[in-house]
Structures are given as structure tokens and as C-alpha cells.
Amino acid sequence: MAVHKTHEASPLSSAFPMYSSKYSSHVTEEDSDDINHTTKHKRTNALLTNSASAHDLRCLQMEKEKQDPRSPRGALEACLNRCSISSTSSSTDDPPPNREATENADVEPRCKNHRAHSNWGKFFKLWKRRSMKRLSSFPPLGGGVPAISKRNKNADPHIGGMNLHDIYDFQSSLHSFSISDLEIATDYFNPENIIGRGGFAEVYQGILPEGKLIAVKRLNKGTPEEQTSEFLSEIGIIAHIDHPNTAKFIGCCIDGGMHLVFRLSPLGSLGSLLHGPSKYKLSWSKRYKVALGTAEGLVYLHEGCQRRIIHRDIKADNILLTEDFQPQICDFGLAKWLPKQLTHHNVSKFEGTFGYFAPEYFMHGIVDEKTDVFAFGVLLLELITGHPALDESQQSLVMWAKPLLVKKDIEQLVDPSLGVVYNREELIRLTSTASLCIEQSSLLRPRMSQVVELLQGQEGVVMTPREAKRTMMQRTYSEELFDTVEYNSTKHLRDLDRIREVALAS
Ligand SMILES: Nc1ncnc2c1ncn2[C@@H]1O[C@H](COP(=O)(O)OP(=O)(O)OP(=O)(O)O)[C@@H](O)[C@H]1O
Numbered sequence: 195m196a197v198h199k200t201h202e203a204s205p206l207s208s209a210f211p212m213y214s215s216k217y218s219s220h221v222t223e224e225d226s227d228d229i230n231h232t233t234k235h236k237r238t239n240a241l242l243t244n245s246a247s248a249h250d251l252r253c254l255q256m257e258k259e260k261q262d263p264r265s266p267r268g269a270l271e272a273c274l275n276r277c278s279i280s281s282t283s284s285s286t287d288d289p290p291p292n293r294e295a296t297e298n299a300d301v302e303p304r305c306k307n308h309r310a311h312s313n314w315g316k317f318f319k320l321w322k323r324r325s326m327k328r329l330s331s332f333p334p335l336g337g338g339v340p341a342i343s344k345r346n347k348n349a350d351p352h353i354g355g356m357n358l359h360d361i362y363d364f365q366s367s368l369h370s371f372s373i374s375d376l377e378i379a380t381d382y383f384n385p386e387n388i389i390g391r392g393g394f395a396e397v398y399q400g401i402l403p404e405g406k407l408i409a410v411k412r413l414n415k416g417t418p419e420e421q422t423s424e425f426l427s428e429i430g431i432i433a434h435i436d437h438p439n440t441a442k443f444i445g446c447c448i449d450g451g452m453h454l455v456f457r458l459s460p461l462g463s464l465g466s467l468l469h470g471p472s473k474y475k476l477s478w479s480k481r482y483k484v485a486l487g488t489a490e491g492l493v494y495l496h497e498g499c500q501r502r503i504i505h506r507d508i509k510a511d512n513i514l515l516t517e518d519f520q521p522q523i524c525d526f527g528l529a530k531w532l533p534k535q536l537t538h539h540n541v542s543k544f545e546g547t548f549g550y551f552a553p554e555y556f557m558h559g560i561v562d563e564k565t566d567v568f569a570f571g572v573l574l575l576e577l578i579t580g581h582p583a584l585d586e587s588q589q590s591l592v593m594w595a596k597p598l599l600v601k602k603d604i605e606q607l608v609d610p611s612l613g614v615v616y617n618r619e620e621l622i623r624l625t626s627t628a629s630l631c632i633e634q635s636s637l638l639r640p641r642m643s644q645v646v647e648l649l650q651g652q653e654g655v656v657m658t659p660r661e662a663k664r665t666m667m668q669r670t671y672s673e674e675l676f677d678t679v680e681y682n683s684t685k686h687l688r689d690l691d692r693i694r695e696v697a698l699a700s
Pocket residue numbers: 199389390391392393394395396397409411441456457458459460462463466507511512514524525527
């Protein structure tokens with residue numbers, strides 16, 4: 195399956211003029227800032243390299259980064275200063291590094307969960323103490339703790355007699371790691387320990403001195419600006435979310451590059467299990483568990499936090515699995531906070547993964563809860579059929595499955611590797627929910643809380659979103675928009691063709 199992480203607005207601009215006219219000024223402004231910043235950066239580096247030792251250089255570089263609000267160190271320093279200043283102060287401080295960081299870092303985390311609420315403040319306090327605090331040095335790999343070997347997709351959850359539940363029992367506080375901590379944990383970023391690759395990062399498995407297994411996401415792809423933006427965006431969300439169905443963030447390291455450290459999900463991603471070379475056969479009951487858990491994770495993001503979080507890149511590769519197949523949503527690099535008063539967010543860059551895009555996002559750049567609901571519908575189809583969202587010949591799973599869903603020919607959809615070993619009632623629930631989630635009109639898609647009810651087969655759940663919408667207190671922007679647009683089947687097919695063309699062209 196071809197996946198594409200980031201797509202500048204330009205390829206769309208020719209096809210859809212609204213992209214070029216609407217967003218060009220924002221992109222240009224940022225670009226010119228970047229150029230100035232890079233030139234300054236290069237000049238300073240040239241001066242430094244002529245006259246200082248490596249250690250001096252490093253100290254100077256760190257100081258320089260602290261002054262520079264665009265660097266991660268500078269952005270974190272600025273946020274920290276804001277945290278330590280009295281909350282009555284209305285000082286505007288340094289400018290934020292970018293719009294993403296403003297949206298994500300400046301908001302007060304107000305998740306219902308108290309532990310999550312305090313994480314952001316804790317993180318900055320820990321980061322401030324960073325230079326003084328060093329974790330004790332780690333024992334070499336293999337000495338009395340489980341050795342890190344290449345990922346075994348069918349890994350035994352009991353490694354060397356140790357129960358993974360014990361190994362994963364982290365404290366709630368976030369850690370600030372040094373680069374040597376992470377080097378030792380990952381055997382000096384040994385390529386053998388790479389367990390995943392994404393658009394911006396390589397992910398390594400590692401082990402801490404006390405035997406806890408971790409995944410280190412090392413942001414080493416894309417431009418430095420893209421890496422910084424990804425790092426700040428992701429950290430701005432994950433540092434204060436906490437739910438059984440979201441990835442467990444442990445801490446970070448900003449020495450020698452940007453690193454995010456998570457609890458290891460020993461079975462890897464749903465994508466690798468469903469479509470990877472291991473050909474692990476996921477049973478029906480596990481698929482259903484993954485569907486329900488992921489839906490619950492999305493309800494938490496959309497409705498469980500005071501500011502709604504839109505993930506924007508829900509896909510099989512971004513669903514990690516614990517040893518007991520509990521799904522955990524990961525990769526918040528594209529996620530957005532949406533304050534209550536904002537019905538939606540408009541994006542200037544076309545980012546995400548082909549095969550999962552909702553039509554309103556693709557056509558108008560609109561991001562709200564319903565864009566995640568559409569992607570979740572595609573994920574359900576993947577779980578039912580075992581097919582990827584886009585196959586090697588760029589055929590869309592949605593386009594293939596939709597006629598079968600319409601004809602209610604649902605047995606044809608079931609992954610042949612399951613044979614007849616599935617629960618028919620659950621199949622009906624999964625397929626009918628998937629049908630609703632991938633409705634072209636976001637108006638007709640259910641909210642994630644309704645999805646959970648549908649999947650649980652709760653009595654009295656309003657089955658048709660048409661009926662459900664009458665009772666909705668607040669409508670999303672895309673709902674309003676599609677209310678005014680006649681979205682007929684011709685237009686639908688044209689959109690899908692367009693999606694396929696762009697997918698093939700890139
Ligand atoms: N905590 C974890 N435990 C196990 N595997 C993980 C973990 N985090 C990430 N991975 C693996 O690494 C892959 C890439 O991680 P992630 O999606 O966070 O990186 P990314 O660069 O942001 O990717 P993308 O291009 O999809 O945005 C995942 O699909 C998964 O296979």
C-alpha cells in the first residue's frame with residue numbers, strides 16, 4: 195500500500211483552485227521566515243566551528259537554541275517561562291515557533307482526567323531540571339533483562355519469565371532522557387532494533403535499566419523545520435492525554451535530535467499484523483476488540499477532553515496493539531486541538547494518508563470530528579476484509595466495498611483467511627457501522643460515541659444518522675456545509691476518481 199505522509203497544497207492547487215488562492219499567503223510567510231532563520235543559523239555555525247571545542251560548541255549551541263523561539267529547545271524554554279510566570283501575567287513573551295505550536299502548546303490542557311491535566315506542567319518542570327537530572331546508567335542489554343532482538347510479530351507476552359504487565363508498569367511522571375540513556379537503551383540505535391518507519395521518524399525498540407520496554411521515535415526525516423513542527427505538535431497533544439486506548443507517552447529527549455519515548459506495544463501496529471509479511475492471522479474476536487477499543491479511544495479524543503482533539507491520521511499503521519490486543523491510537527503528529535467555539539479547522543497543507551481521506555477534507559481542506567469518523571470507517575473495512583485501504587494497484591478499499599455494502603452482500607466482504615469463523619451478528623454490526631462512517635456526506639456519518647453504541651449493539655441506539663442528526667445539539671462545520679450541497683452519486687464518483695488520480699500521480 196502506498197502511503198503518503200505530507201502533500202503540499204500545490205498538487206491540489208491545479209485541480210482545485212481554492213487551495214492556491216486561499217492558503218498561499220500563510221505558506222509564503224512561513225517560508226520566508228524559514229529562509230531567514232536558516233541563513234542566520236548557518237552564519238553562527240561558521241563562526242563557532244572556527245574557534246571552539248566540541249563541548250563548548252555544544253553548550254553554545256544549546257544557549258543559542260534557548261534564545262531561538264523557533265527551535266524545540268527555545269520553544270520549550272519560552273513555554274516554561276510562561277508556566278513559571280504568575281498566571282495573572284498577560285505578557286505575550288516570545289513568539290511561538292509556528293502556528294501548530296501555538297495551537298497545541300499554548301492551550302491550557304484541560305482534559306477531564308486529572309493525571310493528564312497535570313502532565314504538561316510536569317513535563318516542563320522536568321525539562322527545566324533536565325541538565326541536572328540524569329537517569330542512572332543502564333545495564334548492558336541482555337544482563338538479567340529481556341534482550342532486545344528483532345521484532346517477533348508473534349512475540350510471547352511472557353519474556354524470560356517476566357510478565358509484560360509488570361515490565362510496563364510506568365509511573366505517571368514524564369522523563370527527560372539524555373541521548374546516552376537512549377543510546378544505551380537501543381544499543382546505540384542499532385538498525386536491528388528498528389520496529390517502524392514513518393514519514394518523519396524511525397522507531398526503535400529499547401529497554402530501560404529496570405527492564406521496561408520502550409519505543410523511541412527518532413525524528414530524523416524531513417527538513418529540520420518539519421521535524422520541529424512534528425515534534426511540538428505531537429508532544430503538545432500526547433503530554434496530556436491519558437486513556438487505555440491511546441499510546442503511553444513516557445518522556446522525550448532533545449539532545450542530538452528530537453526523540454519521543456513511548457511504552458512499547460509488543461505486537462506492533464495493526465497494519466503490520468493485517469498486511470505485513472508476518473501474515474499473522476487475527477481472529478474475528480480480536481478484530482472486534484480492536485474495532486471497539488479504537489472507537490473508544492476516538493470518543494475520548496473527540497469528546498473526553500475539554501478541547502476536542504482531531505487525530506487526522508487514523509489508519510491501521512497508527513493503531514498499536516498491546517500484548518492482549520488492546521488497541522492504542524498513536525502518531526499525533528497531525529492532530530489538532532479544536533476549541534469549542536471553532537466548528538472546524540481549515541488546513542493549508544494536504545497531509546495524511548491516501549485511502550483514508552474524507553471527501554470534505556480532500557475537496558475543501560475541512561478538518562473536524564467527521565474526518566476521523568470517515569477514516570475509522572475505512573479501518574473497519576480493513577478489519578473485516580483484511581484488505582489495505584489502498585492496494586498495490588492503488589485500488590480503493592472503499593470503492594470496492596461500497597457496492598457490496600449497498601447490496602448487503604456482506605459475506606463477500608469477510609477476510610477469506612477467516613473462513614467461516616466469525617460471528618454473524620457482529621459482522622452485521624461492523625458492516626452497518628462501516629457503511630455509516632464512510633458516507634460521502636459527513637452529515638450522515640455518526641459521531642464516535644454513537645459508533646461505540648452501535649458496535650456494542652446497544653438497544654435503542656438511533657440506527658440512522660438522519661434521525662440522529664435531529665437530536666444533535668451542535669453540528670460540525672462539515673455538516674453545515676454538506677447540508678447546503680447536493681451531494682449526488684455522480685459527484686461522489688467524480689470525487690473518488692479524483693482521489694485515485696492524485697494517488698496514482700504521486
Ligand atoms: N510504542 C510503539 N510500540 C511499538 N511500535 C511502535 C510504537 N510507536 C510506533 N511504532 C511503530 O512505528 C511505526 C511508525 O510510528 P509513527 O506512526 O509514530 O511514526 P511517524 O513517522 O509519525 O509515521 P507516519 O508517517 O505514519 O506519520 C508505527 O506504525 C509502528 O509500527
